[in-house]
Amino acid sequence: MLLKNKLRNLLAGAALVVAMPAMAQQNPAADSVTIRKIYDNALTSYKSYEDLRYLTKNIGARLSGSPQAAAAVDWSKKVMEDMGLDRVYLQEVMVPHWVRGEKEVGRIEGKKKQDVAIAALGSSVGTGKKGLRAEVVEVHSLEELKNKDVKGKIVFFNRPFDNKHIQTGTAYGGAVDQRGGGPVAAAKQGAVGVIVRSMTNDYQDVAHTGNTKYQEGVEKIPAAAISTNGAEMLSKMLKDDAKLKFFMRMNCETQPDVKSYNVIGEIKGTEKPEEIIVVGGHLDSWDLGEGAHDDGTGCMQSIEVLRLFKDMGIKPKRTIRAVMFMNEENGLRGGLKYAEEAKAKGEKHIAAIESDAGGFTPRGFGIDGNDGQYSKVLTWKNLLAPYGLHDLTRGGGGADIGPLKGQGTVALIGFRPDSQRYFDYHHTVIDTFEQVNRREMQLGAASMASLVYLISEYGL
Amino acid sequence: MLLKNKLRNLLAGAALVVAMPAMAQQNPAADSVTIRKIYDNALTSYKSYEDLRYLTKNIGARLSGSPQAAAAVDWSKKVMEDMGLDRVYLQEVMVPHWVRGEKEVGRIEGKKKQDVAIAALGSSVGTGKKGLRAEVVEVHSLEELKNKDVKGKIVFFNRPFDNKHIQTGTAYGGAVDQRGGGPVAAAKQGAVGVIVRSMTNDYQDVAHTGNTKYQEGVEKIPAAAISTNGAEMLSKMLKDDAKLKFFMRMNCETQPDVKSYNVIGEIKGTEKPEEIIVVGGHLDSWDLGEGAHDDGTGCMQSIEVLRLFKDMGIKPKRTIRAVMFMNEENGLRGGLKYAEEAKAKGEKHIAAIESDAGGFTPRGFGIDGNDGQYSKVLTWKNLLAPYGLHDLTRGGGGADIGPLKGQGTVALIGFRPDSQRYFDYHHTVIDTFEQVNRREMQLGAASMASLVYLISEYGL
Known part of the structure; x- marks a missing residue:
């Protein structure tokens, strides 16, 4: 970078910082403590990791339309019901049924x-x-x-x-x-x-x-x-x-479509319940391996975000929804259905975060939103940096949340874990539970929960 | 961080940037191109990874005093000799010989x-x-x-x-x-x-x-x-x-000390050959497993730094030395010997970088040096950030380079890869080649080479 550019960026940064207090009554000192507690909780909990073990080892690969995908729907619904959320429900969707x-x-x-x-x-x-x-x-x-x-x-x-x-x-x-x-x-x-x-x-x-x-x-x-x-x-x-x-x-052959579901769990916001923040992954996987990194971890991390809020007694100001989308791999019907229903119900999504790049050490988030939304996320830079979340760049999102684009001013955010090993396992027989490290997965969940927390406090 | 502090940091940063041109005639545009080429080369090369395979699979665990440690000395010397370096030599050191x-x-x-x-x-x-x-x-x-x-x-x-x-x-x-x-x-x-x-x-x-x-x-x-x-x-x-x-x-028992060696390869500096930059790891390992992450990767990455300079035709202004230290695990005799000889010869080390935290995705460097040295490294922040090297913090170094401390104004620098998986394997039978990802290891080597390049150009 040239010196001139460097100075320009610096000055732009300065302007941003000075402008901050006018933008929202943020409380970085208190937020810093809450975020630290989120990480403490996540790093010492085994719940989500053991749930991933169940999903991958007891249910296994779960291609759309398969009996395993149906079992994953039932099981993940039950997991969320057992958490005492405000609402857990299924969203019906017809999915392709391809059989190897x-x-x-x-x-x-x-x-x-x-x-x-x-x-x-x-x-x-x-x-x-x-x-x-x-x-x-x-x-x-x-x-x-x-x-x-x-x-x-x-x-x-x-x-x-x-x-x-x-x-x-x-x-x-x-x-x-x-x-x-x-x-x-x-x-x-x-x-x-x-x-x-x-x-x-x-x-x-x-x-x-x-x-x-x-x-x-x-x-x-x-x-x-x-x-x-x-x-x-x-x-x-x-x-x-x-x-x-x-x-x-x-x-292999394609058989008739099968009825399936998105699985959704929700904590209602205390102040602005109509503003919804989605955090999600996709419940279906390819039929090879166990769909551990793709995308068992994303689903379990999304549920873990809700567990963290519940366990820590954080009452979010805005509504938080964990969504296990169905059929990302070969149709995206779940993502399309979710967006369609959101539109039909006139729901107001302010942000949707997807974890579908593996359960590796978190590096940051990619933000597909307008300038104001991106700037707002950047005001949290110093809160996220201690946890290695340096990559806060534009662009991102995820396949399942993509169809929400354009509904109001929803920001689409892609969770970005370290990418080096992802395609070693992606869509193969070796995408198994053994390839997931508990700490890496939990750091990811804590990163997602921290961002969700900040958005739930201050909006976007 | 409080707003006041944020502004103070920002202003300090601004002062630094403005002061930069006076400090050294740096050329960030050209350096950026060179660093990109270093990464391109490292990410498309398999030499170092295949060398690691040989070290771990053909030689295996190499506790100080063992026949395998002796074999590793001979082999790594030969590897460097085959590279056509300016100088490759052994440094004799007596090491403990403990047998399980x-x-x-x-x-x-x-x-x-x-x-x-x-x-x-x-x-x-x-x-x-x-x-x-x-x-x-x-x-x-x-x-x-x-x-x-x-x-x-x-x-x-x-x-x-x-x-x-x-x-x-x-x-x-x-x-x-x-x-x-x-x-x-x-x-x-x-x-x-x-x-x-x-x-x-x-x-x-x-x-x-x-x-x-x-x-x-x-x-x-x-x-x-x-x-x-x-x-x-x-x-x-x-x-x-x-x-x-x-x-x-x-x-288990401790047997009499055994003669062993540090293995050293060198590219002479063109302008200030008397200023030495060390990049190293330790060649010995525990007797369990294969000593892949601890510290086969650190050794192979250090040699890879020299290979990158040779292969790309970069003639460093200052002397670069790759050092495979012997006996880090149970005595540190190699590190002590290296520092002792450096002192006796009146060598001037300006920096020593150690890679001994595994061959995982790089996150940055820990710098144990004076304010000037640390500030100098920070002037390279924007050159390193595109490669995920955000953790440029004080503190660091490494066991083997530690004894150099206090010899002139040498900066001791610890390479910092992602730490999450390291203690899954550390000192065990499962610290094997299979746990190393080529890209992660090579990103580390490229990171080390990039920092070595900048120090060799501009001093510290």
């Missing part, structure tokens, strides 16, 4: 045959019992695909994460178009199947699933993720033998 | 017998083949011990980590006196043995070893760490049956 079926088979058939780990992409059609066998065309982008003759072939999208990004989410964002848009683009050019390099920074033998999308009028072709080690091997073998074939068999 | 012997046996003998995980503390004497069996007196501090009759008994130090601390190192600091000072204090009151609750935040079944100290003239009694789950169980069983006995058997 048997474990997929993926095999490189060149001079020798080599099994590799694949996982059908969510929403994908199956290959039929006989499987699909075809030559492979490797590409690194949807753009590169355009110039390729892929008729009758399997398109292999193999652009890796750009590891130079400090935030792994940025690398994910730069690669995930292959998974989301690859199958339609390939089908339009006559391809018969798609395999996509797994969305991860790491070299691994596990495949990372995730949703893909078909398009009306374009043939639905089978699509699978291949492990990064498998992708490296396939790419190497293709260089030696461009005519090798890839065999994939998967019997 | 067979796996220890720990057993609670109450109404039923219950095996629990124990690990002899480093430097401890053994129990003899027959083992040691005695009643147990539980205490929670050295202070509490004073009022207890422990003659002929085993003292059980059971004060847990205070989990309310945000930094786990602070919790460690608040509990570790039991391990270091417990055996002498207990022996002075006639105890026959000591067991100490493992130094960890977590509930686990693994015991955490670590050094203890005897005192001349006080009887050396056997001392072991007990797993936290074991400690909880023992405490509970003692409440039911104060007369239960604890059985421990360990045949």
Whole structure:
């Protein structure tokens, strides 16, 4: 940064500080004590972590429409009912029901045959019992695909994460178009199947699933993720033998929609109950692993925020709602439903915070709001800094809370934990309880609770 | 923070910024580009991570005096020689040679017998083949011990980590006196043995070893760490049956000192070669596990700093030395030797940075230096912030670089990674390569390299 800019920022900061008292009657000394107590409580409690253990180990993976997703709804409702909240209720929503079926088979058939780990992409059609066998065309982008003759072939999208990004989410964002848009683009050019390099920074033998999308009028072709080690091997073998074939068999299918629910727990505000602050995660997960970091931790942290308020006897001035959204992974129906009902009821949301980036050590929050809202959050900088919450930047939000955008002046806020390990586990069989550290998860919950507390006291 | 203080800090900051150009001809725009390139290089390189794999998997645990420690010396010297540094050399030092012997046996003998995980503390004497069996007196501090009759008994130090601390190192600091000072204090009151609750935040079944100290003239009694789950169980069983006995058997012993080495690699400075910047970790580890986070990562990161300079063609103005210190864990002989030789040679160290807190995501640096040195580091705040290095606070350093203190005006700097998981693995069988994430480790190396770069350009 240039000196001139530095001075300008400094002066802007000074203006902000001086202006503060006029903005709201804040009491940073008292808030600092309350926030410290929130962390003390969270760091010495095992409730939420043990709840996560139950969700991941006893219920397990919980894809929308599955019996486990239904069990997670019942159980998380009961967990909140047992807390003596002001209100706990379900919000009905029809969700897609995609079923993976048997474990997929993926095999490189060149001079020798080599099994590799694949996982059908969510929403994908199956290959039929006989499987699909075809030559492979490797590409690194949807753009590169355009110039390729892929008729009758399997398109292999193999652009890796750009590891130079400090935030792994940025690398994910730069690669995930292959998974989301690859199958339609390939089908339009006559391809018969798609395999996509797994969305991860790491070299691994596990495949990372995730949703893909078909398009009306374009043939639905089978699509699978291949492990990064498998992708490296396939790419190497293709260089030696461009005519090798890839065999994939998967019997996944989409079944009729199923009735499911968002699960909502609420503490009514004492002074402005009509102003609602949402804190949430998504209750559904992919069917592989246990959905621990994605997004068991976000759900348990959201409930933990309410538990902290209850246990500490904090009576929030504004209403706080923990929302376990259903169907983030393959449809977003829960998020859409929540926003739709909020609109229909004329509810006034002032902020919605989502935790859907893993239960790792908190680094801050991303704020998608207007200048006033962002400035208000910045006035709390010194209250949050002792807890490592330095990343208070613009942009953020979350998939489930996204549909609330534009309803009044709601600020959408994304909880930002450390991102380095997230895509090691994301959408895989290894996203398990064992990968979650109690302290990291609880620091996250305390961070969310602290921000919710400040918003509930002072509005946004 | 009160508004008044906030304004005062702000004005102090402004004064600093305005004064900057007079202090040194810094070029933050160019430095920003260089630092970005350092991160780009580190995040896309696998050299250091693969070296760590070799150190942990092929050499393994490397307690001072062990054949593995000797192998680590030879290997790390060769690694640096292959890099084409200006100078690679060994610094001879005699180190203690303590040997654990067979796996220890720990057993609670109450109404039923219950095996629990124990690990002899480093430097401890053994129990003899027959083992040691005695009643147990539980205490929670050295202070509490004073009022207890422990003659002929085993003292059980059971004060847990205070989990309310945000930094786990602070919790460690608040509990570790039991391990270091417990055996002498207990022996002075006639105890026959000591067991100490493992130094960890977590509930686990693994015991955490670590050094203890005897005192001349006080009887050396056997001392072991007990797993936290074991400690909880023992405490509970003692409440039911104060007369239960604890059985421990360990045949550890201290053998004669062994010749070993610090391993040092150097890039000579182009403008002020006499000004030395040390970046280091310790090459020895405990004999359990693989010494991955403690301190394989610190060593590999230190070498990586030199690799980054070489690979990027950065010719530092001041001399940079990577030092693999020997014997941090149970004697600090390497650190003492290094400082002694530096003094004897009249070397001028301007800064020493140690990485000995794990290979986790970097959060900043702790600076033990004078006001001028600390202010100088703060002028680089905006260059480091984009990489999550917000914790630039006073205090820090590291055990191995500690003995340099007072030699001229050397600043001692401790690299600060995220601390949450460190004591999950510290000094145990589970401190293995698998617990290290390549990106986190490399972000740490890049952080160290960036700070070393700035110091090498502008001095301190």
